[in-house]
Amino acid sequence: MKASNKPKKSLGEYYSALQLRTDRWTNLRIATEQLTQTLTDKRRLDAERKIRELIEVLRPIELYWAFPGHDTFERLEVLLEEGRVEALANIVRNICRALMSNSYRRNPHHHDLDELIEGSPDDESNESRPKELPYFEVLFVDNFTPIQEANLRRTMASMRRPEDPFVYEPVFVPSLTDALIAVMFNHNVQTVVVRNGLRLESEQTLEILHRYMSRLEEDALQDVEPKEYGPELCRLIAKLRPELDVFLFTDQSVEEIAGANLGNCRRVFYNQEDHLELHLNILRGVSDRFEAPFFTALTEYARKPTGVFHAMPISRGKSITRSHWIKDMGEFYGMNIFLAETSATSGGLDSLLEPHGPIKKAQEKAARAFGAKQTFFSTNGTSTCNKIVVQAIVRPGDIVLVDRDCHKSHHYGMVLAGAQVVYLDSYPLNDYSMYGAVPMREIKHRLLELKAAGKLDRVRMLLLTNCTFDGVVYNVERVMEECLAIKPDLVFLWDEAWFAFARFGPAYRRRTGMHCAALLRERFKSPEYRAAYNKYAEKMADADDETLLKTRLMPNPDKVRVRVYACQSTHKTLTSLRQGSMIHVHDQDFKDEVEQAFHEAYMTHTSTSPNYQIIASLDIGRRQVELEGFEFIQRQVEQAMSLRKAINHHPLISKYFHVLTVAEMIPAEYRKSGIKSYWDPEHGWSDIAEAWSEDEFVLDATRVTLSVSGSGWDGDTFKNQILMDKHGIQINKTSRNTVLFMTNIGTTRSSIAYLIEVLVKIARELDERLDDASAVEKKIFERKVKALREDLPPLPDFSYFHDAFRLSAGNGTPEGDIRSAFFLAYDEGKCEYIPIEGNAIEKEIATGRKLVSTTFVIPYPPGFPILVPGQVISQEIIAFMRALDVTEIHGYRPELGLRIFTETALAALEAKPVIQALQ
Incomplete structure (x- = not known):
């Protein structure tokens, strides 16, 4: 499309085609309504030209959606040419209303042109509406003629029966490329039917649509033979959206197709057009994902009349309905939550500790959804x-x-x-009083150090947070691959508390523990990997440690074991009641080595009275992400990107606030792609595909870290006194000079708009206050800003464990026993306090004494332990504590000082092994 034909706002300003589609339909509604008014000839011609421009932008977009449909959309221009402006305005208005309200999903006649001209589904009363069934769209991929498309649409519609649990509409695209764009763009698609006649290339030229293809290696598609287009499409869809059901029609023989890798293809149809069988398979596939075994069992239990003779007065709501004083509790919560309460030992429902029924099935479905071998529910967070x-x-x-x-x-x-703990240091972000993540070089250095000391056999696990609270995401595949090259049976525990949603975003998925475990396990089995490893092994035979630190390492396929665990807070980023979490497992040695120990640990930490409502919410949360997680996460990222752009490029907000960019959160040495920010005013949106594929660290776009130093408020004050108390905006995390806004699957464009309004209001008030300020007041403000921007103490590294808490002191490796220090501190006689004010600490250190912490010391913010039991207190740590202007420091009592071990206690430990000293 020529630049002269574009609407005023550049398409490059849009992060996604979904945003573009929504705004263009809104603009088209405004333009068509304007045309119905009395206008001068010039204004009428301008309005008509604008309508044509908007239709041209929307035409390639609407190819990928069932509503309003190709025929209906093409009628828009016809109505304009015929001068039927009232009809045009009505149909556009009703399409917009149906799209905004999602009413097209419940109206079986939404393709009826006359209905769209005359009325809207939203005009129906609740009484006259048919029963609302869940709606989805089926993507048919074949180079159909218009007649063939119309015939197939009618045929599939005729298959519908009143007892069908869902309703769906078909979408038709002609090529493999169009199909990939459709599954990435149209979140309504739940099923893909791949037929024989598809071609490779798309005829669409809208750049914002082809941006979706950046996540694939398009050059590789050029080598695919035409007869392989169908199978290759099945494989690609499995990589992009593994939750989708795919059906393949093929004319290849059974012998050719048998055993082929067809991704998640549920069934292959051989040269037959059994439309009823296809229809039933489509419904069955979606029904399998829709089924929520435990939630269903719980709702059925709640409807049964039951006599309660077990220990739970609240069960069935009896203790509430019979009360004279707490009836308001029943009114507030409603009765269902109490009807669904029972004891795990009373029968009728499954047990979380020994699941055999609906909980077991729910966990199996969760494992499938999250790509795990096993999944375990937790009601304790x-x-x-x-x-x-x-x-x-x-x-x-x-x-x-x-x-x-x-x-x-x-x-x-x-x-x-x-x-025996070896603490790893993350790279520091001193300007913002926060840490990033642990560099690959640091991890490899520690492993090689332990190997040189002959301790590699004792190394059991690597434990990392992915993504971090502030949004720094590891290259999980690379971390595991390189570590396994040094320690082939190393176990990985990825704390994905804030990353449960990542499985359902194609770019995010590639940096999750479960996805990378499956990827590596498959790779290590391939003959191509073995051949590459043999060359690598020959080249690296005599490599020294420095070479190993600089080289991307490869594990030995004959020795490597893939052993990965991921713990996720479902309640933090997906739909679940509070404390609803999951453990995902992909461990080759789970059955042989871990299963019994895992069962015991699970029994140790799991309540014998788990909350059934939490379990049910985990089951429902899984259903949701399998059916609409892709849509919600798409929108979540869009909202966060819009927020970034709006703040950093608003002339008033940007005077006092600034969203930290990728370059500010991740040093250049960890960004091979060179990406600096997600949005640049000169070049528009950055293509993040390369960064998410190659960079050592990337930044989760859904977390927006706002620097507030320019306002003169520290992060804690801005959070509590400004955002919460004055404007009702809640956030979780702050640092000395930042606050963190996290979008989630419930964030709306209205929420983003409100936040922008609040920031504009705050900035305007700051402007007015400074305009009226005296010279002295302005100097005070400037001093506060300087203190928050420049006078920040460097973050302290982990110092070291005292020799008294090291089983092998003096051999150069840093591991320490925090358990012995933790429990030794239970004896008050072996502890004392030392104040951090004055110079008492400096005097003690000057004498050569090593001050050793008895406990965890955790300032909020920033929220990480600066001291752990058994750690030697360094001067840098004391300087950091003194510089922190926070009132909440866990493990520290200001009236007494830091709690440390006495010299006598440490001397006694050094005189004999730690374990003996504790007995």
């Missing part, structure tokens, strides 16, 4: 999940490599398991 995995895998004395600024549950897990 991801903190408990982390401890379960650590206890199941780690034995006393095992060495575990741990991200030092990970969630506190991991540190306590190390205490419970008796692990």
